[in-house]
Amino acid sequence: MTSQHDPMNLIISGVGGQGNILISRLIGRVLANKGYFVTIGETFGAAQRGGGVFSSLRISEVKYHGPLVPDGQGHVILGLEPLETLRTLQSYGNPDVVTVTNFQPVYPVGVLAKRLTYPDLEELKGAIEGLSRSSRFLKATDMAMELGAPIVANIIMLGALLGTDEIPINLEEAEEEVRSSFPSSKVELNLTALKRGFNGI
Amino acid sequence: MPSIEQYLPGTKHLLMGNDAIARGALEAGAHFAAGYPGTPSSEIIQTLSQAAKALNLHVEWSTNEKAAVEGAAAAAFAGLRSLAAMKNAGLSVALDFLTHLSYTGLGDRGGAMVTAVCDDPNAHSSGDETDSRWLGKFASAPVLEPSSVQEAKDMVKWAFELSKEFHCFVFLRGYTRLCHASSTIEMDDLPRSSGEAKSDTSKTISPYLAWPKHAAVLENLEKIRGRFEASTFNQYEGPEKPDLIIVCGGSGVPCSTEAVDILGLQDRVGILRLGTLWPFPVKLVKECLAKSAQILVVEEVDPFLEIHVKETIADAHMESRKVYGKGSGHIPGYGEITPDRVLSALGKIFDVDHEARNAGYEKMLAEASDRFLINRGLTWCPGCPHRASFWALERAIKADGRDAYVTGDIGCSTLDVLPGGKEQINLLHAMGSSTGLATGFGQLAPFDYQQPVIAVCGDSTFFHAAIPALINAVYNDSSMIQIILDNSATAMTGFQSHPGTGFNAVGDPAKRIDIEKLCRSLGCEVMVSDPFDIRGTVKAIRSLLKMEEGVRILILRRACEIVRMKEEKMRPYGIRVEEEKCKGEECGICSSEFRCPALFQDVETGNTIIREDMCSGCGVCADICPFNAIEREEIA
Numbered sequence: 001m002t003s004q005h006d007p008m009n010l011i012i013s014g015v016g017g018q019g020n021i022l023i024s025r026l027i028g029r030v031l032a033n034k035g036y037f038v039t040i041g042e043t044f045g046a047a048q049r050g051g052g053v054f055s056s057l058r059i060s061e062v063k064y065h066g067p068l069v070p071d072g073q074g075h076v077i078l079g080l081e082p083l084e085t086l087r088t089l090q091s092y093g094n095p096d097v098v099t100v101t102n103f104q105p106v107y108p109v110g111v112l113a114k115r116l117t118y119p120d121l122e123e124l125k126g127a128i129e130g131l132s133r134s135s136r137f138l139k140a141t142d143m144a145m146e147l148g149a150p151i152v153a154n155i156i157m158l159g160a161l162l163g164t165d166e167i168p169i170n171l172e173e174a175e176e177e178v179r180s181s182f183p184s185s186k187v188e189l190n191l192t193a194l195k196r197g198f199n200g201i
Numbered sequence: 202m203p204s205i206e207q208y209l210p211g212t213k214h215l216l217m218g219n220d221a222i223a224r225g226a227l228e229a230g231a232h233f234a235a236g237y238p239g240t241p242s243s244e245i246i247q248t249l250s251q252a253a254k255a256l257n258l259h260v261e262w263s264t265n266e267k268a269a270v271e272g273a274a275a276a277a278f279a280g281l282r283s284l285a286a287m288k289n290a291g292l293s294v295a296l297d298f299l300t301h302l303s304y305t306g307l308g309d310r311g312g313a314m315v316t317a318v319c320d321d322p323n324a325h326s327s328g329d330e331t332d333s334r335w336l337g338k339f340a341s342a343p344v345l346e347p348s349s350v351q352e353a354k355d356m357v358k359w360a361f362e363l364s365k366e367f368h369c370f371v372f373l374r375g376y377t378r379l380c381h382a383s384s385t386i387e388m389d390d391l392p393r394s395s396g397e398a399k400s401d402t403s404k405t406i407s408p409y410l411a412w413p414k415h416a417a418v419l420e421n422l423e424k425i426r427g428r429f430e431a432s433t434f435n436q437y438e439g440p441e442k443p444d445l446i447i448v449c450g451g452s453g454v455p456c457s458t459e460a461v462d463i464l465g466l467q468d469r470v471g472i473l474r475l476g477t478l479w480p481f482p483v484k485l486v487k488e489c490l491a492k493s494a495q496i497l498v499v500e501e502v503d504p505f506l507e508i509h510v511k512e513t514i515a516d517a518h519m520e521s522r523k524v525y526g527k528g529s530g531h532i533p534g535y536g537e538i539t540p541d542r543v544l545s546a547l548g549k550i551f552d553v554d555h556e557a558r559n560a561g562y563e564k565m566l567a568e569a570s571d572r573f574l575i576n577r578g579l580t581w582c583p584g585c586p587h588r589a590s591f592w593a594l595e596r597a598i599k600a601d602g603r604d605a606y607v608t609g610d611i612g613c614s615t616l617d618v619l620p621g622g623k624e625q626i627n628l629l630h631a632m633g634s635s636t637g638l639a640t641g642f643g644q645l646a647p648f649d650y651q652q653p654v655i656a657v658c659g660d661s662t663f664f665h666a667a668i669p670a671l672i673n674a675v676y677n678d679s680s681m682i683q684i685i686l687d688n689s690a691t692a693m694t695g696f697q698s699h700p701g702t703g704f705n706a707v708g709d710p711a712k713r714i715d716i717e718k719l720c721r722s723l724g725c726e727v728m729v730s731d732p733f734d735i736r737g738t739v740k741a742i743r744s745l746l747k748m749e750e751g752v753r754i755l756i757l758r759r760a761c762e763i764v765r766m767k768e769e770k771m772r773p774y775g776i777r778v779e780e781e782k783c784k785g786e787e788c789g790i791c792s793s794e795f796r797c798p799a800l801f802q803d804v805e806t807g808n809t810i811i812r813e814d815m816c817s818g819c820g821v822c823a824d825i826c827p828f829n830a831i832e833r834e835e836i837a
Contacts, residue, residue: 015577017582025215025383028215028383029215032213032214032215032384032385037384037385038215038383038384038385039350039382039383039384040215040382040383040384041378041381041382042381042382042383043325043377043381050577050578050579050580050581050582050621050798051577051578051579052577064349064384065455065459066378066382066452066454066455066456066458066459066540067378067381067382067455068378068452068455068456068537068539068540069540070459070460070463070539070540070541070544070557071541071557071558072557072558073557083573083574083575083577084577086569086570086573086574087574087577089566089569090566090569090570090574093558093562093566094557094558094562095558095559095562106798106815107798107801108575108576108577108578109577109578109579109580109620109621109796109798110575110576110577110578110620110621111575111801112792112793112796112797112798112800112801113620113621113793113794113796114789114793115620116575116576117575118575119572119573119575123572123573124573127569127572127573130565130569131562131565131566131569141814144814145813145814150813150814150815153814181202
């Protein structure tokens with residue numbers, strides 16, 4: 001495994017509707033097929049209505065772990081939204097953590113209602129950088145819009161995650177899983193998205 | 202993705218806890234499954250519904266949990282194997298029947314029944330975090346609790362065998378961190394039997410002559426206790442003479458293992474995990490506790506194991522044992538169990554420090570949190586009919602001017618009470634309670650109560666629990682308005698079918714119960730409006746408010762946007778903002794008051810911008826803009 005940690009804790013955080021659960025299970029299936037002991041934990045439900053959606057993967061060569069990551073033990077954080085990367089760092093960050101963030105905000109409803117102010121993006125970026133050993137940012141929503149399908153921003157982010165070489169999955173393995181898990185009419189689009197993300201990081 | 206029955210025996214697959222429960226039922230040869238959706242339980246029935254046709258099962262979304270357990274019990278009485286599934290709140294609805302079912306047993310046709318109840322510690326998606334284990338005990342049922350996804354499948358299979366052998370239903374407790382956790386588990390055979398359902402008409406089964414039956418129930422439970430004492434679902438792992446034994450169940454098991462590993466206490470701490478919780482395996486626990494003078498109990502949510510551990514210690518005169526847990530304050534009496542909660546308890550007991558991170562990093566986190574972190578509240582999806590319904594309700598109530606009181610209900614409409622909603626609901630409780638509570642307020646006129654009362658519920662909730670209360674309101678002549686937000690789905694839990702949708706759990710066409718006709722049959726004034734017709738809806742609510750007597754009903758009919766999008770796959774309108782007409786900051790009605798996530802005000806110009814990646818094209822914003830600055834164009 002690329003990581004020194006066992007279990008390695010990968011956390012994916014975002015907002016309802018961004019396809020968080022889909023990519024965590026896709027990663028989980030690839031790793032499980034490769035013989036890793038994988039446990040995925042998911043927090044959703046009412047959360048899918050505009051709230052935060054959170055999933056964690058605990059990846060081990062030794063044994064199964066519970067779905068809950070202990071505080072301060074996130075190794076890689078894939079943030080589908082900048083504020084959610086910071087929120088995840090609050091619980092699971094540590095000086096050695098690697099973050100990959102879709103740097104395009106989804107405004108909380110409190111911001112729309114003018115009860116809250118979304119932080120300045122550059123300052124937010126600085127904070128994430130300061131709290132990560134390595135931090136990458138990309139505009140996955142724009143990239144997905146370029147492909148004519150905002151829905152594939154999550155797959156672009158998955159590609160970016162693979163591009164960091166922080167989790168033990170290579171591009172070909174992910175492509176194979178995309179081929180077998182999407183309906184045939186969606187395969188090409190998602191393969192393109194995966195590659196864009198992989199090369200975009 | 203393959204359906205769950207397609208996995209071959211001997212192969213391994215990544216499954217969610219709820220899928221594992223479903224697969225376990227299939228491997229046990231279940232023929233019948235019924236439930237009502239509720240997080241975190243919904244995927245059990247959903248997964249079984251996908252396997253129903255291939256395996257010739259009966260799988261249904263029942264109108265409510267009581268109907269579900271009664272249907273499942275009937276199958277068991279007829280000699281089949283059945284599963285009922287629900288969330289903790291639903292168990293309260295089913296409990297009346299289940300307490301009787303323990304007294305009668307399942308008859309002697311060889312049937313079996315497992316009731317899976319999924320709790321939501323931390324109340325992620327619930328109104329409370331009730332611990333259903335008490336209610337399993339209350340209903341005199343054997344209670345099992347798996348601690349991993351693999352165990353969930355294995356335990357369900359075993360639960361069916363127990364149920365068959367002891368002629369009683371078995372209670373399986375799930376919880377969020379099991380139901381919504383996934384790991385790789387191994388598949389076993391799927392037995393295929395068509396089942397020969399038949400009732401024995403020579404006998405009467407009833408709970409009457411209750412006390413001798415209760416005595417028999419207790420005797421049966423003692424036999425089951427004997428079986429539990431020897432169960433491999435209860436295991437001790439650790440040193441022969443540990444300084445401390447952790448007694449744990451469910452989510453407490455992985456959290457305890459992890460905490461002991463992190464602190465490197467494997468040589469000093471042993472772990473007794475219990476999977477069979479009630480009847481409590483007293484002998485096994487007593488023998489194990491003899492190994493150590495200190496005990497920590499780790500479980501969620503209530504001290505269920507803890508009081509039984511303490512009872513066991515008292516009965517065995519082992520009072521010198523020190524028991525830590527919720528009673529001692531080492532583990533909080535609320536919320537989820539986490540590895541960190543166990544770390545903290547062990548830290549106090551062994552006087553060791555565990556720092557998740559160094560102080561410098563903690564300080565940076567705290568600063569970033571203070572400066573940048575804001576809450577992400579829940580709100581309705583873009584294009585949700587509820588946003589328009591509550592917008593209209595707010596306007597109608599203001600125009601009426603008599604301080605109307607609004608009772609709310611469970612489902613997506615609940616989001617109104619949050620800052621992302623319209624905050625029109627004044628009182629919110631259980632499923633169907635909008636109607637029952639409004640009925641009561643509507644009967645207070647003799648005590649000088651003068652406010653109009655409006656109940657608001659969704660369509661699935663209406664069928665689940667509002668109908669009896671509505672009949673009560675008519676019969677007892679309450680003065681109230683019932684608004685039914687009919688979005689043609691049980692939307693909050695994942696768009697499951699219900700009696701008003703016209704199809705059933707397995708996707709076949711079903712008789713559609715017409716809410717409007719049903720309401721008219723009660724002799725009430727009934728109006729119907731499209732919530733996207735805001736003016737028409739405000740007018741309808743106002744006219745019902747003006748009628749001061751009796752039960753008046755308004756059905757706001759418009760499909761859930763996500764359901765519509767799945768079917769139509771395209772937006773109805775393109776939405777455009779005319780910049781010269783938009784008043785921007787001065788106005789802000791569309792973004793800050795209507796609060797559609799697809800609309801926001803540009804930081805620099807203040808003008809409204811449509812977020813193309815989120816907009817559903819519903820076009821309601823065009824109607825609420827007072828300056829006609831938002832245009833909708835039909836998409837050909």
